[in-house]
Amino acid sequence: MKHGKITPYIFIFPMLVGLFVFRLGPVAVAIGASFTRWNVQAPPKFLGLANYVEAIGSETFWLVTKNTLFFTALFVPGVMILALLMAMMINQKLKGIAFFRGLYFMPYITAMVAVAMVWNWIFATRFGILNHILRNFLHISSPPAWLAEKTWALVALAIVAIWKAAGFQMMVFLAGLQGIPKSLYEAAEIDGASKLAQFLHITVPLLSPVTFFVFIITVIDAFKTFDVTFAMTGGGPNYASTTLAYFIYQNAFIYSRMGYAASLAFFLLIFVGITTLVSFKVKERWVSYDL
Amino acid sequence: MNMLNFKIPRSVRNIFSYVVLSIFAFTTIFPFLWMIITTFKSRGAIFSLPPTMMPDLLFKPEMWDSYIAVLTKYSFLRYAGNSLFVAGMAATGQLLTASLAGFAFARMEFKGKGLFFGLLLSTTMIPTEVIIIPEFLLMAKLDWLDTYLPLIVPSFLVGTFGTFMLREFFMSIPEELVEAAHLDGASTFQIYRKIFIPLSMPAMTTLFLIGFIHNWNELLRPVLYISSSNLRTITIGLTSFQNEFGAQWNLLLAGAVISILPLLIVYILAQRYIVEGIATTGLK
Numbered sequence: 348m349k350h351g352k353i354t355p356y357i358f359i360f361p362m363l364v365g366l367f368v369f370r371l372g373p374v375a376v377a378i379g380a381s382f383t384r385w386n387v388q389a390p391p392k393f394l395g396l397a398n399y400v401e402a403i404g405s406e407t408f409w410l411v412t413k414n415t416l417f418f419t420a421l422f423v424p425g426v427m428i429l430a431l432l433m434a435m436m437i438n439q440k441l442k443g444i445a446f447f448r449g450l451y452f453m454p455y456i457t458a459m460v461a462v463a464m465v466w467n468w469i470f471a472t473r474f475g476i477l478n479h480i481l482r483n484f485l486h487i488s489s490p491p492a493w494l495a496e497k498t499w500a501l502v503a504l505a506i507v508a509i510w511k512a513a514g515f516q517m518m519v520f521l522a523g524l525q526g527i528p529k530s531l532y533e534a535a536e537i538d539g540a541s542k543l544a545q546f547l548h549i550t551v552p553l554l555s556p557v558t559f560f561v562f563i564i565t566v567i568d569a570f571k572t573f574d575v576t577f578a579m580t581g582g583g584p585n586y587a588s589t590t591l592a593y594f595i596y597q598n599a600f601i602y603s604r605m606g607y608a609a610s611l612a613f614f615l616l617i618f619v620g621i622t623t624l625v626s627f628k629v630k631e632r633w634v635s636y637d638l
Numbered sequence: 639m640n641m642l643n644f645k646i647p648r649s650v651r652n653i654f655s656y657v658v659l660s661i662f663a664f665t666t667i668f669p670f671l672w673m674i675i676t677t678f679k680s681r682g683a684i685f686s687l688p689p690t691m692m693p694d695l696l697f698k699p700e701m702w703d704s705y706i707a708v709l710t711k712y713s714f715l716r717y718a719g720n721s722l723f724v725a726g727m728a729a730t731g732q733l734l735t736a737s738l739a740g741f742a743f744a745r746m747e748f749k750g751k752g753l754f755f756g757l758l759l760s761t762t763m764i765p766t767e768v769i770i771i772p773e774f775l776l777m778a779k780l781d782w783l784d785t786y787l788p789l790i791v792p793s794f795l796v797g798t799f800g801t802f803m804l805r806e807f808f809m810s811i812p813e814e815l816v817e818a819a820h821l822d823g824a825s826t827f828q829i830y831r832k833i834f835i836p837l838s839m840p841a842m843t844t845l846f847l848i849g850f851i852h853n854w855n856e857l858l859r860p861v862l863y864i865s866s867s868n869l870r871t872i873t874i875g876l877t878s879f880q881n882e883f884g885a886q887w888n889l890l891l892a893g894a895v896i897s898i899l900p901l902l903i904v905y906i907l908a909q910r911y912i913v914e915g916i917a918t919t920g921l922k
Binding site: 348349350351352354355356358359360361362363364365366368369370371372373374376377380387432433436437439441444445447448449450451452453454456457458459460461462464465466468469473474476479483510514518567570571573574577578591592595596599600605608609612613615616619620623 | 739887
């Protein structure tokens with residue numbers, strides 16, 4: 348298309364302002380702030396690496412890191428398996444399939460604070476329906492106080508987060524499944540390949556680029572988890588369900604330690620960066636684009 | 639002989655499919671169902687053991703009591719109105735920014751194009767928690783705390799997802815249309831305004847809806863930026879409500895239902911735009 352020399356810059360100008368003022372600028376400032384003591388009221392004071400040293404030496408930081416990894420280890424496989432199963436189920440030619448698709452996607456569009464409320468009620472220790480089922484149908488005499496127990500709080504959060512998020516990843520998987528040529532399955536059928544063999548030798552390899560993409564966004568989602576923690580446990584009991592993103596929020600806005608929080612945010616950025624890089628390295632090995 | 643190749647009649651397989659589909663559907667829908675059931679229970683019935691599936695106030699005159707209490711005694715309508723305004727403004731704003739930038743990235747050649755586009759895409763990887771501290775300090779400096787500006791302006795201007803999505807869409811518009819307009823003497827801006835925008839209405843609708851949903855559900859920014867109770871959005875309205883009314887589950891969940899309902903209606907009416915928009919781009 349013919350256009351003036353500066354025209355494109357006029358078109359991207361608003362976006363550039365947003366990009367530099369609200370995204371890249373803040374990242375740079377956050378890195379700078381991580382070397383200071385900063386509590387909003389007083390001007391920042393340069394501390395060198397003190398915030399990082401404090402974080403590495405702090406037991407709470409390691410607990411929070413461990414929680415983040417544990418949550419990720421539950422969330423990522425949970426979301427991916429559920430999303431793939433649902434995507435395969437709705438990738439069938441059946442009457443009313445659009446209805447099921449719409450239904451499965453529904454939790455994704457609702458506000459976490461609202462659905463967390465009903466999950467709080469489901470998980471309630473004495474009157475909650477979940478523990479009622481555990482007591483009376485599975486005969487577990489003393490089911491856990493889900494949100495108030497160290498061992499279970501993070502598991503409960505992961506369950507809710509998986510339930511809420513899977514619809515989105517399902518849609519991505521579905522788009523991937525629909526991109527696989529039907530003729531491949533038909534040919535396999537003629538050759539007498541079983542459904543399982545078709546899944547292993549056609550679906551899995553041809554879906555691998557999509558699986559890879561879903562994996563990255565799901566891991567990053569797990570690292571960013573905030574809403575569910577805020578709405579359900581507030582990070583408790585005693586940091587047992589605090590993950591890194593929530594810990595940053597606590598330090599910055601509850602304890603007013605902006606500088607320290609910024610150094611924690613830098614760790615989060617590093618985690619996300621490493622995940623992305625490692626995934627791209629691994630991708631070369633196990634993602635195949637052809638048969 | 640391969641057992642797995644034993645032919646199962648299509649109708650039997652279909653029934654099996656529906657059973658599995660329904661099991662997933664039940665898991666998805668149960669929390670919503672339980673939410674609604676609880677709002678039609680009296681206080682006594684909530685704390686009964688075993689829990690009852692059948693709400694005791696159903697079809698009785700007191701049936702809507704929880705909703706009436708929430709709507710008349712607490713400002714839920716106001717919160718919903720506030721959220722409507724914030725989410726509407728943010729979603730409309732990003733349409734402008736994203737369509738302008740998407741047009742330039744799709745149809746123009748310029749220095750730094752690859753760099754800017756790459757930078758823009760890379761920001762999707764940056765967790766909000768990393769940028770929120772400087773953003774908060776910036777908003778404080780601008781004296782924007784306790785206003786809607788921090789909730790609107792950043793999503794107005796960034797629109798990464800929208801730029802990406804509209805760029806894809808704009809690239810699919812045939813070059814002949816552009817050339818014909820050029821011959822008629824149309825300026826670049828006119829081509830954008832008179833050809834690209836009208837042709838991309840379905841994509842713009844999708845983008846608006848996704849932006850709206852996203853902003854309606856936003857939690858962290860309202861928590862940080864809004865302190866006046868009359869400015870509360872629905873998400874923080876609900877949070878503070880929960881802090882005040884610990885265990886009155888029928889009231890709490892009536893509030894939750896009210897906060898979800900507008901979105902659910904939009905979703906059901908415009909499902910095609912939302913679901914397919916997300917499916918085709920595969921990006922948030």
